[in-house]
Amino acid sequence: MSKASQEGITVKKAENFDEWYTQVILKSEMADYSPVSGCVVYRPSGYAIWENIQRETDALFKKDGIENTYFPLFIPERLLKKEAEHVEGFAPEVAWVTETGGSKVDERLAVRPTSESLMYEVVGRWIRSWRDLPMRLNQWNNVVRWETKNPTFILRSREFLWNEGHSLFATREEADAERDHIMGIYRRITEEYLALPGYLGKKSKAETFAGAEATFSIEHILPDGKAIQGPDWHSDGQNFSKAFDIAFVDKEGNRQYAWQNTWAISTREIGVMLAVHSDDKGAVVPPRLSAIQVVLVPIVNDESKGAVLREARKLMGKLEGRFRVRLDDRDHLTPGRKFNEWELKGVPLRVEFGPRDLKEGHAVLVRRDTGAKRTVEADSLADEVEGELDAIQADLLARATDALAKNTHEASTLAELKKTMKEKGGIVRVPWCGKAECEEKLKAEAGGKILNVPLDQGTVLGRCAACGEGKAPWAYFGKSY
Amino acid sequence: MSKASQEGITVKKAENFDEWYTQVILKSEMADYSPVSGCVVYRPSGYAIWENIQRETDALFKKDGIENTYFPLFIPERLLKKEAEHVEGFAPEVAWVTETGGSKVDERLAVRPTSESLMYEVVGRWIRSWRDLPMRLNQWNNVVRWETKNPTFILRSREFLWNEGHSLFATREEADAERDHIMGIYRRITEEYLALPGYLGKKSKAETFAGAEATFSIEHILPDGKAIQGPDWHSDGQNFSKAFDIAFVDKEGNRQYAWQNTWAISTREIGVMLAVHSDDKGAVVPPRLSAIQVVLVPIVNDESKGAVLREARKLMGKLEGRFRVRLDDRDHLTPGRKFNEWELKGVPLRVEFGPRDLKEGHAVLVRRDTGAKRTVEADSLADEVEGELDAIQADLLARATDALAKNTHEASTLAELKKTMKEKGGIVRVPWCGKAECEEKLKAEAGGKILNVPLDQGTVLGRCAACGEGKAPWAYFGKSY
Numbered sequence: 036m037s038k039a040s041q042e043g044i045t046v047k048k049a050e051n052f053d054e055w056y057t058q059v060i061l062k063s064e065m066a067d068y069s070p071v072s073g074c075v076v077y078r079p080s081g082y083a084i085w086e087n088i089q090r091e092t093d094a095l096f097k098k099d100g101i102e103n104t105y106f107p108l109f110i111p112e113r114l115l116k117k118e119a120e121h122v123e124g125f126a127p128e129v130a131w132v133t134e135t136g137g138s139k140v141d142e143r144l145a146v147r148p149t150s151e152s153l154m155y156e157v158v159g160r161w162i163r164s165w166r167d168l169p170m171r172l173n174q175w176n177n178v179v180r181w182e183t184k185n186p187t188f189i190l191r192s193r194e195f196l197w198n199e200g201h202s203l204f205a206t207r208e209e210a211d212a213e214r215d216h217i218m219g220i221y222r223r224i225t226e227e228y229l230a231l232p233g234y235l236g237k238k239s240k241a242e243t244f245a246g247a248e249a250t251f252s253i254e255h256i257l258p259d260g261k262a263i264q265g266p267d268w269h270s271d272g273q274n275f276s277k278a279f280d281i282a283f284v285d286k287e288g289n290r291q292y293a294w295q296n297t298w299a300i301s302t303r304e305i306g307v308m309l310a311v312h313s314d315d316k317g318a319v320v321p322p323r324l325s326a327i328q329v330v331l332v333p334i335v336n337d338e339s340k341g342a343v344l345r346e347a348r349k350l351m352g353k354l355e356g357r358f359r360v361r362l363d364d365r366d367h368l369t370p371g372r373k374f375n376e377w378e379l380k381g382v383p384l385r386v387e388f389g390p391r392d393l394k395e396g397h398a399v400l401v402r403r404d405t406g407a408k409r410t411v412e413a414d415s416l417a418d419e420v421e422g423e424l425d426a427i428q429a430d431l432l433a434r435a436t437d438a439l440a441k442n443t444h445e446a447s448t449l450a451e452l453k454k455t456m457k458e459k460g461g462i463v464r465v466p467w468c469g470k471a472e473c474e475e476k477l478k479a480e481a482g483g484k485i486l487n488v489p490l491d492q493g494t495v496l497g498r499c500a501a502c503g504e505g506k507a508p509w510a511y512f513g514k515s516y
Numbered sequence: 517m518s519k520a521s522q523e524g525i526t527v528k529k530a531e532n533f534d535e536w537y538t539q540v541i542l543k544s545e546m547a548d549y550s551p552v553s554g555c556v557v558y559r560p561s562g563y564a565i566w567e568n569i570q571r572e573t574d575a576l577f578k579k580d581g582i583e584n585t586y587f588p589l590f591i592p593e594r595l596l597k598k599e600a601e602h603v604e605g606f607a608p609e610v611a612w613v614t615e616t617g618g619s620k621v622d623e624r625l626a627v628r629p630t631s632e633s634l635m636y637e638v639v640g641r642w643i644r645s646w647r648d649l650p651m652r653l654n655q656w657n658n659v660v661r662w663e664t665k666n667p668t669f670i671l672r673s674r675e676f677l678w679n680e681g682h683s684l685f686a687t688r689e690e691a692d693a694e695r696d697h698i699m700g701i702y703r704r705i706t707e708e709y710l711a712l713p714g715y716l717g718k719k720s721k722a723e724t725f726a727g728a729e730a731t732f733s734i735e736h737i738l739p740d741g742k743a744i745q746g747p748d749w750h751s752d753g754q755n756f757s758k759a760f761d762i763a764f765v766d767k768e769g770n771r772q773y774a775w776q777n778t779w780a781i782s783t784r785e786i787g788v789m790l791a792v793h794s795d796d797k798g799a800v801v802p803p804r805l806s807a808i809q810v811v812l813v814p815i816v817n818d819e820s821k822g823a824v825l826r827e828a829r830k831l832m833g834k835l836e837g838r839f840r841v842r843l844d845d846r847d848h849l850t851p852g853r854k855f856n857e858w859e860l861k862g863v864p865l866r867v868e869f870g871p872r873d874l875k876e877g878h879a880v881l882v883r884r885d886t887g888a889k890r891t892v893e894a895d896s897l898a899d900e901v902e903g904e905l906d907a908i909q910a911d912l913l914a915r916a917t918d919a920l921a922k923n924t925h926e927a928s929t930l931a932e933l934k935k936t937m938k939e940k941g942g943i944v945r946v947p948w949c950g951k952a953e954c955e956e957k958l959k960a961e962a963g964g965k966i967l968n969v970p971l972d973q974g975t976v977l978g979r980c981a982a983c984g985e986g987k988a989p990w991a992y993f994g995k996s997y
C-alpha cells in the first residue's frame with residue numbers, strides 16, 4: 036500500500052464533489068492518471084469491475100445470439116469519409132497516425148473513434164442473401180476520441196474501453212425490434228450490477244449519433260445534479276449500408292440494402308457508479324462487481340493469535356468457494372488501520388473475528404455502505420454473508436433510485452424550467468414539441484439540454500415549454516457531462 | 517454463408533503451403549483481410565478461439581496471483597526513449613500519432629508496440645517498500661508493430677492481440693523463480709489447448725527482447741519446416757527499473773531497484789494452430805478451443821422428417837449443457853453439402869442422425885481430424901461425444917508432437933548442419949558455444965538462425981559447430997518466420 040492511499044478522503048462529497056470524486060478514484064486505487072493527458076490507467080481493483088461488467092454483459096449478448104469479433108484499430112481516411120455525417124461528427128476528435136517507422140504514410144490512418152466505417156467496408160463481403168441475415172456482431176475494444184473541451188477522469192476520457200455492437204437485418208421491423216433486447220440488457224446490467232438507475236428515452240436529433248437516424252440512451256444522474264449519458268443504441272436505417280454498399284438478395288430475388296443498428300456500454304459507467312455510491316470514507320462498490328466482496332480481519336492479541344488465526348482460516352475455507360474473499364492477516368497494521376483501508380477501497384462487507392468471537396462461536400459482519408454491524412453464528416457465516424451482500428446490492432440500487440427521484444422535478448413552462456434549474460438543478464421533466472428551434476431555446480434560456488424523451492409517456496401531454504404547441508411529450512432536461 | 521466459402525480448398529497442403537494456409541483461414545471464415553494492409557479481421561469462429569485461449573490462460577494467471585489492469589494505448593515519445601536498447605529495438609516499427617483533431621501534437625505519441633515505458637513511468641508511484649512487492653500485473657490488449665518486411669496473415673500481423681505480463685520483485689532470485697510459473701502456464705496452454713508442442717529454451721543475445729537481459733521462448737514448427745516463435749518470457753533485470761526509477765525500501769531500510777520480468781502470448785498462436793492441424797478439406801481445430809465443438813446433422817426424407825427432427829432436438833438437449841453444439845436443420849442444403857461446410861470450418865465432431873438411427877436408437881459420430889465413423893447408442897450420446905472429443909484433442913497433440921520429432925534433426929558440425937538444412941530443413945539440434953560471432957557464422961553459412969538453447973541439455977555436450985570449442989551446449993537452429 037502506498038502512503039498516499041493510506042490517507043483518507045480529505046473533502047466532503049456534499050461540499051466539493053469534483054475534488055472528492057478524484058480523491059475517491061485515486062485513493063481507493065481504482066485508477067490513476069497517466070502520462071497521456073485525458074487517458075486513464077485502470078488499476079487491478081478498477082479493472083476487475085470492468086471485467087465483471089464485461090463478463091455479465093457478454094453472457095447476455097451471447098444468449099441473445101450476438102457473436103464477438105475483432106476488427107483493426109486503424110481506419111484509412113478514405114473509409115472514414117464515406118458516410119458524410121459520420122465523418123463530420125468524429126473528425127474533430129480523431130487521433131491520426133501519419134508516420135510509421137521512419138516514413139510518412141501514403142494515407143492518414145484514424146485511430147478508431149468507433150468502427151462503423153472499417154467494419155462496414157468488410158462485412159459487406161460476407162453477405163449475399165437474406166439467409167446471411169441477421170448478422171449481429173460485437174467487439175470489446177479500445178477507442179480514442181480526442182476531446183479538447185473537458186476530459187474528466189473516467190467519465191470523459193480520451194481513450195476508453197467499450198463494447199461496440201453492430202447488427203444487420205433484412206427489414207426495418209426486425210432491426211427496430213432489436214432495441215428492446217439491447218436496451219433491456221443494458222438496463223439489467225446498470226440496475227442489477229452497477230446499481231444505477233436511469234431514464235430510458237430517445238435522444239433529440241441534435242444529440243443523435245453521427246450517421247444514425249435515432250439514438251436511444253439511458254441517462255444517469257451524478258450526485259452534483261448533472262446528468263450523464265450511459266449506454267446507448269442507435270438505429271442507423273440504411274445510411275451506412277448505402278454508403279458502404281451492403282446489400283443482399285431478398286426472398287423474392289430483389290437486391291436490398293441492409294438495415295443496421297449499433298450499441299455500446301463503456302468504462303464511463305465505472306466512474307458514474309463510484310460517484311453515485313461512494314461516500315466520505317472512500318469507495319463504495321456493489322458486491323456483484325467488486326474485485327473483493329468480503330474481507331476477513333482477524334483481531335488478535337499475543338495470547339489468542341494462534342487460535343484466532345487457525346479458526347479464521349477455517350472460516351475462509353467456507354467463504355472462498357462462494358465469494359471473492361480476502362483474509363487480511365498482515366502483522367504490521369492495527370485492526371483499525373485495516374478497517375480504514377478496506378473502507379477506503381470499497382470492499383462491501385467486512386468480517387471481524389476476535390478471541391471473544393472464537394469463544395462464543397460468533398463473527399461480526401460490518402457493512403461498508405451503512406456501517407451497520409451484526410453478530411452472526413460462525414457456523415452459518417457463508418449464508419449470512421450471502422444475505423448481507425444481496426441486501427447491500429439491493430439497498431444501493433434503492434438509495435440511488437430514491438436519489439434520482441428526489442433530483443427529478445417537473446416544469447410545465449419555460450419560466451418554471453428556468454426557476455427549477457436555478458433553484459434545484461437535477462433533471463427536469465418538461466414538455467417539448469420536438470422541434471430543433473425549441474430545443475435550442477430551452478437550452479439557451481434554461482442552461483441545460485434535452486437529455487432524452489421517455490418512451491413511456493403515460494397519458495399526460497402538456498404544451499411545449501418553448502413554443503406553447505399542444506400535445507407535446509415530456510422530455511428529460513438537465514445539465515450534462 | 518458466402519459463396520466463396522462454400523467452395524473447398526483448391527490446393528494441397530503438401531504442395532503449396534502458403535496458398536493452402538491463406539485459403540484455410542479465409543474459407544473456414546476464421547479471419548479475413550482488412551482494408552489496412554497487414555492487419556487482420558477476426559471473424560466469430562476465429563475470435564472465439566482467442567476468447568477461449570484468453571479465458572484459460574487468464575484463469576491460470578489469476579491462480580498464480582497475477583492481476584489484470586489497463587494502461588493507455590499511447591506512449592509519449594520521451595518515455596519510449598528512456599530505455600536506450602528498448603527504443604532502438606522498437607522505433608523502426610512504431611506507428612506515430614502526430615495530429616489530433618485538426619492540430620499537430622506537441623509531442624509525438626507512439627501507438628504502443630509494447631507497454632514497458634508507459635507502465636513503468638506509472639507503477640513506480642505505487643511502490644514504496646518491500647511490502648508492495650511482488651507486484652504482478654497483466655494486460656490483455658492490442659499492440660501495433662509496423663513491420664515492413666513480411667507481414668504474414670495472422671502469423672506476423674501489424675496489429676495483434678496479446679497478453680503483456682509485467683512483474684516486479686524485490687530480489688533477482690524471486691524474479692527468476694517466476695520463469696517456470698509463466699512458461700509452465702504457456703506450456704499448458706499450447707499443449708493442452710492448442711495441441712501445439714514446442715521447444716523451450718533461452719534465446720541468443722541477438723534474439724533477446726529489446727531492453728531485456730534474457731528471453732526464453734517456446735519455438736513451434738510449421739508444416740513447411742520453418743520454425744516460429746511462440747509465447748515468451750523476458751528477464752529484464754534492473755534495466756527498466758533504473759531507467760524509470762522504480763525503487764523500494766527493503767527490509768533493512770536500503771533503497772533498491774526492483775527486478776522485473778515481462779511475458780506474452782499472442783493471436784499468432786491461432787495461425788500456428790490452424791497451420792499445423794488443418795488439412796486439405798479445411799480447418800481442423802482442437803475441441804477445447806473450437807467455437808462449435810459438435811454439429812448435429814439430421815438426415816431426413818419427406819416421410820421421416822418430423823420424427824427425426826423431434827428426436828434430434830431431444831439429443832441436442834442432452835448435449836447442450838456439456839458442449840458447444842449446433843443443430844444444422846437448414847432445409848435448403850443437402851447433408852453432403854452440410855458435411856463439407858462443417859469440415860471446411862473445422863468443427864471437431866459431427867453427429868449424423870437419420871431415420872434408420874432413429875429406429876435403431878443409434879447415432880453416428882464422424883471425427884473431423886481422421887474422418888473415422890462410429891455408430892453409438894443414442895442413449896449414451898453425451899458420454900460418447902465427450903470421449904471422442906478427448907480423443908481428438910489428445911490425438912492432435914500426439915500427431916503434432918510426432919511431426920515435430922520427425923522434423924527435428926541433429927548435426928555435429930557445420931558441414932552436417934548445412935547438409936541437413938539443405939536436404940531436410942526443419943529444426944536442427946547443433947552444438948553452439950554461445951558466442952555471437954559463431955551464431956553469425958552458422959546463420960550466414962547454413963541459412964537459418966539460432967532459435968533457442970534448451971534448458972534441459974542432458975549430458976551430451978559437443979564441439980561448437982562454428983569454432984570447434986568443446987563443451988558447447990546444443991541449440992535449436994532453423995529457418996524462422
